[in-house]
Amino acid sequence: MVEMAEVMEMETTPVGNNNELVVVTHETPPESQPETQPKRRKKKSMVWEYFTIEHVSAGCRRACCKRCKQSFAYSTGSKVAGTSHLKRHIAKGTCPAIRRDQDNNHLTTPYTPRVGGSEPRKRRYRSPSSPFIPFDQDRCRHEIARMIIMHEYPLHMVEHPGFIAFVQNLQPRFDNISFNTVQGDCVATYLREKQSVMKFIEGIPGRVCLTLDMWTSKQTLGYVFITGHFIDFEWKLQRRVLNFIMEPYPDSDSALCHAVAACLSDWSLEGKLFSLTFNHPTREAGLENLRPLLCTKNPLILNGQLLIGNCIARTLSSMAKDVLGAGQEIIKKIRDSVKYMKTSESHEEKFVQVKNQLQVPSEKTLNLDYQTQWNTTYQMLAAATELKEVFNCLNTSDPDYKLAPSMEDWKVAETLCTFLKPIFDAASILTSTNNPTAITFFHEAWKIHADLGRSITNEDPFISNLAKSMQEKIDKYWRDCSLILAIAVVVDPRFKMKLVEFSFTKIFGEDAPTYIKVVDDGIHELFLEYVALPLPLTPTYAEEGNVGNGKADDSHQGNLLSDQGLSDFDVYIMETSGQQMKSELDQYLDESLLPRVQEFDVLGWWKLNKIKYPTLSKMARDILSIPVSAAAPDSVFDITIKQLDEYRSSLRPETVEALICAKDWLHYGSEVSSNALIKMEF
Numbered sequence: 150m151v152e153m154a155e156v157m158e159m160e161t162t163p164v165g166n167n168n169e170l171v172v173v174t175h176e177t178p179p180e181s182q183p184e185t186q187p188k189r190r191k192k193k194s195m196v197w198e199y200f201t202i203e204h205v206s207a208g209c210r211r212a213c214c215k216r217c218k219q220s221f222a223y224s225t226g227s228k229v230a231g232t233s234h235l236k237r238h239i240a241k242g243t244c245p246a247i248r249r250d251q252d253n254n255h256l257t258t259p260y261t262p263r264v265g266g267s268e269p270r271k272r273r274y275r276s277p278s279s280p281f282i283p284f285d286q287d288r289c290r291h292e293i294a295r296m297i298i299m300h301e302y303p304l305h306m307v308e309h310p311g312f313i314a315f316v317q318n319l320q321p322r323f324d325n326i327s328f329n330t331v332q333g334d335c336v337a338t339y340l341r342e343k344q345s346v347m348k349f350i351e352g353i354p355g356r357v358c359l360t361l362d363m364w365t366s367k368q369t370l371g372y373v374f375i376t377g378h379f380i381d382f383e384w385k386l387q388r389r390v391l392n393f394i395m396e397p398y399p400d401s402d403s404a405l406c407h408a409v410a411a412c413l414s415d416w417s418l419e420g421k422l423f424s425l426t427f428n429h430p431t432r433e434a435g436l437e438n439l440r441p442l443l444c445t446k447n448p449l450i451l452n453g454q455l456l457i458g459n460c461i462a463r464t465l466s467s468m469a470k471d472v473l474g475a476g477q478e479i480i481k482k483i484r485d486s487v488k489y490m491k492t493s494e495s496h497e498e499k500f501v502q503v504k505n506q507l508q509v510p511s512e513k514t515l516n517l518d519y520q521t522q523w524n525t526t527y528q529m530l531a532a533a534t535e536l537k538e539v540f541n542c543l544n545t546s547d548p549d550y551k552l553a554p555s556m557e558d559w560k561v562a563e564t565l566c567t568f569l570k571p572i573f574d575a576a577s578i579l580t581s582t583n584n585p586t587a588i589t590f591f592h593e594a595w596k597i598h599a600d601l602g603r604s605i606t607n608e609d610p611f612i613s614n615l616a617k618s619m620q621e622k623i624d625k626y627w628r629d630c631s632l633i634l635a636i637a638v639v640v641d642p643r644f645k646m647k648l649v650e651f652s653f654t655k656i657f658g659e660d661a662p663t664y665i666k667v668v669d670d671g672i673h674e675l676f677l678e679y680v681a682l683p684l685p686l687t688p689t690y691a692e693e694g695n696v697g698n699g700k701a702d703d704s705h706q707g708n709l710l711s712d713q714g715l716s717d718f719d720v721y722i723m724e725t726s727g728q729q730m731k732s733e734l735d736q737y738l739d740e741s742l743l744p745r746v747q748e749f750d751v752l753g754w755w756k757l758n759k760i761k762y763p764t765l766s767k768m769a770r771d772i773l774s775i776p777v778s779a780a781a782p783d784s785v786f787d788i789t790i791k792q793l794d795e796y797r798s799s800l801r802p803e804t805v806e807a808l809i810c811a812k813d814w815l816h817y818g819s820e821v822s823s824n825a826l827i828k829m830e831f
Contacts, residue, residue, distance in 0.1 A: 196235040199244075214238065216246035284322050293326070294334035298811045303796055304804075307331045332804055339807035342814040346389055350416065353379050355770045356423035359391075360460070360779035361408065363399055363429035366793040371399020372805075373408035374791075377416070378776045384756035386586075386774060390813035391416055395802040402435040409439065423771045424633070428460040428779035429790075455775070458633055461590055462579055462780035464626040465572045468619045469523040470788055475615050476565045480526065482554045483533045483562060486540055487515050489552055499547045504539045511535035524576070524786040527569040534563050564612060568604075568619065571597050579778050579785045587637035588644075588751065590777045594634060595652045598623050602656075627656075633775055635668040636675065640769040641751050642743045676734045679768045733765040 200212040202223060212223040212235055221238070222230045238244050297304060306312050307326050316323050326334075350357070362374040375392040392412045396404040405427065413419050425439070436457060473480060490500045513532035518525035533540070537559045544550045554562070575593040601623060604616035635649045649668050653661040731739070743749070752773060759766035784791055797805050 194232045194236075196232045196239065199239050200235055214244060214246075217244050219244075284320065286322075286324060289320070289323055290326060290330070290334050291338070294331060294338045295815060297331065298335055298338060298808055299815055301808070301812070304328055304331050304335065304800070335811070336804065336807045338815075339811040342811050346814055347416065349381075350377065350379070350389070353381055353387075355380055355767065355774065356421050357418055358424040358426070358771075358775050359409065359412065359422065360776050361405055361425065361427040361429065362460075362779045362781070362784075362791070363396075363404075363427075364791045364793050365399065366798040367795060368798055370798070371396040371404060372793055373405065374809075375408060375412045376776075376779070377418075378774050380752065380770045380774045384752045384770070386752065388776075389817070390810050393806040393809045395805075399429075402432060402438055405429070405431060405435055406438045424455045424458060424775045426458040426460055426776050426779050428463050455633055457629070458775070458777075459626050459629045460777075460779040461594070461626065461630075462576060462778040462785045464622055465576045466523060466786065466788055468572055468622045469527070469569060469786075471618045471622070472565055472568045472615065473523060473526060475611070475618075476561055479554065479558045479561050480530065480565070482552065482558055483530060484518065486550075486552045486554065487517055487529060487533060489550060490543075491515065491517055496547065496550075500539060500543060503542055503546055504536065507538055507542065509536060509539055521789050522786040523569075523788055524573055527566065527573050530562050530569070531566050534559060534566060561611070568615060571600060576785050579780070580782045586751070586773055587634045587775050587777050588641050588773075591634035591638045591648075591652070594623065594627060594631075595656055598627060599655055630777075631664075632668060632671055634777075636672050637772050637775065639668070639672050639738075640755075640765075640772050642737075642740075642754060643745050643749060643751075645738055645742060647742060673734060676732065676765065676768060679764050680732075733762045737762060737765055 196212075199215055200221075201215060203211050203213050203220065205211055208224075208226045210224045211220040213220045219238075221234060224230065239247060293307065296302065297306070305328050307330075308328055313325055316325075356379070358378040360376045360378065362376075364372040364374055366372065373392070373394045373396055374390070375394065376388055377391045378386070378388045381387050392408070392415060394408045394411055396408060398404060409425070413422065431439075439457070490496050511532070513528075513535055515532045515536065516525070516529060518529040520526065537554075540553050541556075544553060575590070575597065578589060578593070598620070601616045601620040605613050605620065607613045607616070638644050638648050639646055646665075646669065650661075650665055653664050653668075657664050743754075752770075755762075755766050755769050755773075762769075778785065780787070793805070797808070800808075
């Protein structure tokens with residue numbers, strides 16, 4: 150390359166206090182050079198529209214911003230600093246002059262979007278921290294569908310003018326999509342995630358328990374919300390929403406039967422269903438329709454006694470409804486007093502002033518309740534009763550307050566809180582992040598049952614009558630579910646049969662031995678059914694070793710121990726040593742109880758002991774997966790049946806199911822990743 154002489158301009162600039170003169174040279178832009186000079190290669194970077202190069206000393210050049218006059222290192226000798234730091238100065242808002250101009254433009258100049266591509270294309274800068282990402286229309290559609298599913302946005306939002314304007318300014322190359330297109334994208338996302346969930350469920354070693362929650366809509370259509378509960382290979386309790394099925398006649402005796410049949414067929418669960426828990430009052434005729442279906446689709450586990458179970462959340466809500474109904478007039482008085490205080494800042498200030506004067510120690514916060522969720526009413530009553538002295542004295546500083554309940558009213562309110570507290574504590578367990586097991590609610594159910602039994606004998610007719618009404622509800626739950634709850638307690642090595650014997654003695658008195666024998670016979674009968682299951686389900690090697698790669702060992706030892714080699718060996722062991730050896734179950738029950746540690750992981754214990762108890766551990770895994778509640782955590786305290794909103798009711802049933810199920814699956818993440826994009830159009 151031929152070297153070209155640089156044309157320089159010279160000027161003197163005073164520097165420092167001594168007014169010494171330093172010679173500063175400025176490059177003359179290539180355009181101003183004489184035509185006789187050879188053409189010099191043009192600097193390509195656009196930063197030179199904002200900077201000039203100053204020669205400070207021999208071999209040292211600095212870049213000076215034309216706007217703010219700040220100078221930056223450019224080159225020293227043969228080392229060139231590059232232009233990245235100059236780009237940041239003008240593009241990141243560091244230059245005060247450029248930033249000031251931008252602020253003025255925002256204040257004085259209205260924004261005018263580019264129309265028809267007439268605005269000149271601007272060069273964009275990339276820094277190493279933000280690499281260039283090519284635009285992908287399909288990926289953008291996929292992410293919009295995920296956003297709509299995860300946040301329950303309306304599908305029609307893609308046609309809203311505000312959304313269209315936002316997207317066009319964000320990425321002008323994005324092609325607008327219609328309602329039908331995004332509906333197809335959401336269903337495609339659902340189908341893709343469903344493939345992953347199906348593979349996950351197909352590989353679980355045990356059985357699946359289902360919960361059924363009936364929703365309604367303003368169109369009187371019913372929707373059955375079906376969730377599957379199971380324990381995976383790592384002995385972790387899992388749950389997945391499986392279906393959201395529309396039932397035109399939700400009150401018919403065949404509604405639940407149809408929904409369960411559809412779910413079993415859809416997910417290939419015939420033969421793997423272990424129990425059903427429903428959240429909808431079902432007539433006996435409906436249950437009779439359900440039982441034959443389940444018996445034909447599944448091995449008859451314990452004569453079908455584990456296949457039907459009531460939801461504990463609905464039982465507790467029904468009991469709370471009885472309490473609130475018994476004191477509704479007094480509750481209204483207290484609600485009006487709280488409303489008077491909370492709806493005016495001056496009223497609340499006077500309330501706090503009186504509280505401080507009386508030195509009431511309560512730290513509870515008063516809030517108005519939501520009358521569709523009974524826990525908020527309980528919390529309002531509990532806080533108000535602690536502050537009753539403040540309400541009683543409030544009229545002295547606020548003559549407008551004339552709503553104070555009487556002392557008798559406060560006494561009744563305290564009685565209501567006494568009844569509500571144990572069921573509130575029990576229901577609160579269902580809202581925890583950890584999935585509550587039947588073991589927990591065995592203790593909660595019999596404790597509530599025992600408390601109500603004592604309250605029935607109270608001399609106060611209000612207390613005794615209310616206790617009788619509540620006990621009818623817990624009695625029905627106990628009759629339907631005590632066997633399931635008790636068997637779950639038996640497989641907890643901290644309790645086994647001992648807690649069953651203790652609690653049944655408290656509840657049933659002299660009749661306790663009869664009920665204890667029912668549990669003991671039931672657990673032994675269930676164990677024998679697991680022993681009689683096909684051998685591929687029972688040996689430990691079906692679960693050990695082959696999980697990681699899904700392939701059997703091809704070694705000689707693997708062939709020897711496979712089902713082909715010794716298929717009847719387990720049966721022979723049972724037949725020849727049944728008289729001399731105890732079963733796994735009896736060995737387990739005869740061993741000492743483990744210490745009652747608060748943070749005990751019962752599933753982790755069975756994982757560690759599955760080799761010692763190969764058959765019993767499989768039975769325990771299925772028992773411990775039985776859910777006690779069909780209600781979602783945010784619906785545990787609902788008094789009314791959950792209702793599908795008006796917008797989703799207007800969508801196709803298939804689309805509603807896709808939106809609800811996919812939201813749950815995206816929350817957990819795909820167990821099996823898939824990059825294949827499924828496109829659907831309606």
